[in-house]
Amino acid sequence: MSKKPAKDKANGGTIALNKRARHEYHxxxxxxxxxxxxxxxxxxxxxxxxxxxxxxxxIRHGELFLFGAQITPLIQASTHVLADDRRTRKxxxxxxxxxxxxxxxxRDGYTLIPTAMYWKGSKVKLELALAKGKQTHDKRANEKERDWQREKQRAMRxxxxNA
Structure with missing residues (x-):
């Protein structure tokens, strides 16, 4: 009997995505x-x-820090530690x-935005993107393009x- 391969979270599974980043930034x-x-x-x-x-x-004093990421503590795992869910992480x-x-x-005015958190082996990795903020008209243009692609797909379908 052959076993089904179990999906192991420790081998490349995505933990969290920042879907809003593509909408808000280039x-x-x-x-x-x-x-x-x-x-x-x-x-x-x-x-x-x-x-x-x-x-x-x-970037502070030549080191990189992550602000605002929320990791909600498990009640049973953090009984002896005072857990801060939004602490600054290096x-x-x-x-x-x-x-x-x-x-x-x-120099160039970029921002560092995390786009994904995932497993790589047994380690947690974060994908950082160099980003520039989008203006409102850029967001509208992207939305129009997305709508046009959707309409085009419907028409083709x-x-x-009918053919």
Whole structure:
């Protein structure tokens, strides 16, 4: 009898996505960063209690920090620790990557926005994107384009159905 392969969360599963980032920002480059987590945070992430939709990254004193990411603690996992669900977490990148990001953020006016949190092996990784904010007219143009693509698909489907 053959066993069905179990989907292991520890091998590439997505933990949290920031879907609003594509709507609010022009995303340029993407970088992968590690997260410095405490034990209770890892247990809460395994339970699916992470949210990065309102978070952003900041460079302070040559180090990268994640602000606003919410990891809601499990009651049974954090009995002896005073857990702060929105604490500032350190991001782990190589020095040359941080230096490159510092130049882009300080000189060119970019923002660092987390777009995804996922498992890579047994470690939690964060995908950071260099982003510039969209103006209202850019958002409207994207919405029009999306609507046009949807209408085009409907028309094609109707045409193929009749043919």
């Amino acid at each position: 995303l340029e480059e993407r970088h992968e960063a590690g997260l410095e987590l405490q034990g209770w945070e890892l247990k809460a992430i395994r339970a699916g209690r992470a949210n990065i939709s309102e978070s952003y990254a900041v 991001l782990l990148l190589h020095r040359h990557e941080i230096d490159k990001l510092v130049g882009k953020v300080e 109707a045409h193929n159905k």
